Amino acid sequence: AQSVTQPDIHITVSEGASLELRCNYSYGATPYLFWYVQSPGQGLQLLLKYFSGDTLVQGIKGFEAEFKRSQSSFNLRKPSVHWSDAAEYFCAVGARDDKIIFGKGTRLHILP
Amino acid sequence: DGGITQSPKYLFRKEGQNVTLSCEQNLNHDAMYWYRQDPGQGLRLIYYSQIVNDFQKGDIAEGYSVSREKKESFPLTVTSAQKNPTAFYLCASSHLFGTSTDTQYFGPGTRLTVL
Secondary structure (H helix, E strand, C coil), X not given: CCEEECCCCEEEEECCCCEEECCEEECCCCCEEEEEEECCCCCEEEEEEECCCCXXXXXXXXXXXXXXXXXXXXXXXXXXXXXXXXXXXXXXXXCCCCXXXXXXXXXXXXXX | CCCEEEECCEEEECCCCCEEXXXXXXXXXXXXXXXXXXXXXXXXXXXXXXXXXXXXXXXXCCCEEECCCECCECCEEEXXXXXXXXXXEEEEEECCXXXXXXXXXXXXXXXXXXX
């Protein structure tokens, strides 16, 4: 069965610094991978997704993620964070015609 | 604007009472989902529906029930059998079931508190 692990429960970075959030997945075939963001008390918004093709995926709000099959990873990056990026980030993995499995989330804190 | 609405935003329930959470979408999506979110637990799937008049249990369906009488509506009932119902509930929809096509779009959520 597929699974997804986000090793960091909390991450704190200074405003303007670069960001990388880690995501590792377990799945036998090529997975479908997603990153969502959730502001406090709100629903989830899709940042980006990977289905196939180019392993570097561009998303909204200046985020990108890179699929590395050899490392079973799909890490999320942003070159310079803004205070408005403070939120909880969820990585998710799914298989064709199956449910999506969400990680437990990483809460991002931004220092002024 | 197209989207998913959930109501109410906050809901309080006394122990032993059933309560129904509303979810409506005007995206013309076939598939709809209910998730439960607890701090540090991520999202756990309660029920999903691939098409009208059909639904399946997810990973934590005990103590919950759903109906799908209309394409745009997928209400969730939290019954008195649910031992620990206090949580944040999220509804989502997608064009088709599965992950090979459109992604899931989420509503703003309902926070349920049992008093």
